[in-house]
Amino acid sequence: xxxxxxxxxxxxxxxxxxxxxxxxxxxxxxxxxxxxxxxxxxxxxxxxxxxxxxxxxxxxxxxxxxxxxxxxxxxxxxxxxxxxxxxxxxxxxxxxxxxxxxxxxxxxxxxxxxxxxxxxxxxxxxxxxxxxxxxxxxxxxxxxxxxxxxxxxxxxxxxxxxxxxxxxxxxxxxxxxxxxxxxxxxxxxxxxxxxxxxxxxxxxxxxxxxxxxxxxxxxxxxxxxxxxxxxxxxxxxxxxxxxxxxxxxxxxxxxxxxxxxxxxxxxxxxxxxxxxxxxxxxxxxxxxxxxxxxxxxxxxxxxxxxxxxxxxxxxxxxxxxxxxxxxxxxxxxxxxxxxxxxxxxxxxxxxxxxxxxxxxxxxxxxxxxxxxxxxxxxxxxxxxxxxxxxxxxxxxxxxxxxxxxxx
Numbered sequence: 001x002x003x004x005x006x007x008x009x010x011x012x013x014x015x016x017x018x019x020x021x022x023x024x025x026x027x028x029x030x031x032x033x034x035x036x037x038x039x040x041x042x043x044x045x046x047x048x049x050x051x052x053x054x055x056x057x058x059x060x061x062x063x064x065x066x067x068x069x070x071x072x073x074x075x076x077x078x079x080x081x082x083x084x085x086x087x088x089x090x091x092x093x094x095x096x097x098x099x100x101x102x103x104x105x106x107x108x109x110x111x112x113x114x115x116x117x118x119x120x121x122x123x124x125x126x127x128x129x130x131x132x133x134x135x136x137x138x139x140x141x142x143x144x145x146x147x148x149x150x151x152x153x154x155x156x157x158x159x160x161x162x163x164x165x166x167x168x169x170x171x172x173x174x175x176x177x178x179x180x181x182x183x184x185x186x187x188x189x190x191x192x193x194x195x196x197x198x199x200x201x202x203x204x205x206x207x208x209x210x211x212x213x214x215x216x217x218x219x220x221x222x223x224x225x226x227x228x229x230x231x232x233x234x235x236x237x238x239x240x241x242x243x244x245x246x247x248x249x250x251x252x253x254x255x256x257x258x259x260x261x262x263x264x265x266x267x268x269x270x271x272x273x274x275x276x277x278x279x280x281x282x283x284x285x286x287x288x289x290x291x292x293x294x295x296x297x298x299x300x301x302x303x304x305x306x307x308x309x310x311x312x313x314x315x316x317x318x319x320x321x322x323x324x325x326x327x328x329x330x331x332x333x334x335x336x337x338x339x340x341x342x343x344x345x346x347x348x349x350x351x352x353x354x355x356x357x358x359x360x361x362x363x364x365x366x367x368x369x370x371x372x373x374x375x376x377x378x379x380x381x382x383x384x385x386x387x388x389x390x391x392x393x394x395x396x397x398x399x400x401x402x403x404x405x406x407x
Contacts, residue, residue, distance in 0.1 A: 033284025038335025050365030060232035061127025116211020135191025142209035146190035152201035172216035292391035313396035324388030
């Protein structure tokens with residue numbers, strides 16, 4: 001028989017409600033379960049993508065993504081920077097002086113990574129220049145000994161714009177009769193930045209000329225070139241290529257050495273959430289199996305009559321596969337629509353309910369990846385289709401003579 005016969009009969013069975021109220025009840029819950037699972041997966045994946053993207057743009061926009069450095073001051077830093085800027089994925093190459101330091105304010109003391117930068121070159125590239133809570137980025141002037149602090153670091157030190165802090169760096173330490181003393185300078189806080197990331201508690205910026213004096217590297221001398229990339233996650237590949245191209249006198253590092261574990265934890269959490277929510281769809285698929293098994297039992301006589309009229313086993317399987325997949329398609333369609341609507345309006349809904357997952361004033365980032373949504377839809381359809389095969393196969397084994405013996 002034509003496949004359209006299986007489609008027609010399957011749809012008729014699905015619409016049938018007479019004497020099958022309990023089956024219809026289970027079918028309703030299978031549709032609702034699939035819709036809930038698909039919607040939850042879409043919303044959670046969008047939020048996890050948003051949080052990952054926020055970390056990527058803000059955290060990795062503040063810390064060095066790839067750094068090319070040497071043990072001694074670079075001989076021709078400008079030439080090297082121009083060479084590196086021509087590499088794929090590199091959108092900027094700027095000089096950098098980085099040092100681990102202690103910052104002291106009164107009785108408070110905190111460790112930080114201090115980056116010496118050229119504010120003019122950094123302005124169009126750095127995320128910090130776009131997320132200043134107070135002060136000005138261009139306040140960093142060579143010889144002015146100004147410093148920009150992360151918001152949590154400034155709070156820990158109890159300082160604000162205009163206050164004085166002392167920066168002590170082991171780089172550039174000198175030996176004296178009383179022992180080895182760190183290099184130290186007094187700086188004026190000229191700005192506080194807030195990225196909403198881990199670096200707010202451990203990062204500070206100063207002018208590159210002041211950094212060269214603090215570390216006693218020498219005027220206009222740098223040991224590192226910092227690379228900004230169009231995609232921070234391309235850093236491992238870029239670092240690997242540069243390590244091969246540059247000779248042994250250079251060292252190439254990327255952000256994974258400091259923040260690789262953080263992003264690894266985010267990725268693992270994202271995968272675990274997806275797996276747990278996928279179980280909702282799997283449970284709904286079991287409901288499809290239950291509904292179909294009871295429908296096969298209820299329609300045994302009908303199947304026997306259809307088989308005597310020439311409906312083959314494959315066509316019988318098609319009837320019940322169509323019936324089960326109709327519920328699945330409906331659930332997936334409702335779930336996809338609901339998931340997209342929730343994702344687009346998640347922040348207003350949460351604000352209306354007074355729920356803030358992030359500090360007040362910071363919107364919950366949502367990034368919809370339509371490739372992931374397609375994978376969720378296809379996965380739900382495939383899982384449900386596999387769930388229909390066993391009941392449909394059992395229906396195809398019905399023998400008309402035995403089924404109709406007492407009819």
